[in-house]
Amino acid sequence: MSDEAYSGLRRPPTRAARHGAIQQALSNSAITSQQQLATVLATQGIEVTQATLSRDLDEMHASKQRQPDGSFAYVVPESTVSGEFSKVRPMPDDEDDAEHGAEHSTLNRAEQQLSRTLTGLVTSVATAQNLVVIHTPSGAAQYVASVLDRQSIQGVVGTIAGDDTVMAIAVDAETAQDKAEWFLLLASGGESSHMSSKQQG
Structure with a gap:
């Protein structure tokens, strides 16, 4: 698609x-x-x-x-x-390392872990009704999906992964939009507005 x-x-x-x-x-x-x-x-x-x-x-x-x-x-x-996704370095561009490091300090521990995984392994995020569509490098989707599944993200009932695409299934379209924004912020190494309530280890 x-x-x-x-x-x-x-x-x-x-x-x-x-x-x-x-x-x-x-x-x-x-x-x-x-x-x-x-x-x-x-x-x-x-x-x-x-x-x-x-x-x-x-x-x-x-x-x-x-x-x-x-x-x-x-x-x-x-x-x-x-190629294998393991060859992709899950980190921001070298020139942005200092900036992203400072932003990571504002995330809670679970979000920091998730951000470290998503940064470098998420190439784009979009929504389709109640689905959050997350693109990854070839071969990385199942790994990203497994990391998301372990996080027990409120409002997300599960994930489906192919080779380079993860579909996170949200409870409704509004939640999907909210989570897409959150995933994008974490993948960018940025501060999340959902720090206080969404993740449990």
């Missing part, structure tokens, strides 16, 4: 989320330059410098390959797309 089918798809400001957006852009369009890629990312609210974009493409082992029309476009090797 495409991202357009979801309501309010948003990405946390992490390297993993940015890589997910780049992967999606390269899969959906013939991207022939970094400038074009930066423009595509900007339409999703992801502002990135050329230096960061070059680093991302290098980390993803992206290269230019000849297309059927003779042009050259960026592609990501299949081994990278389907």
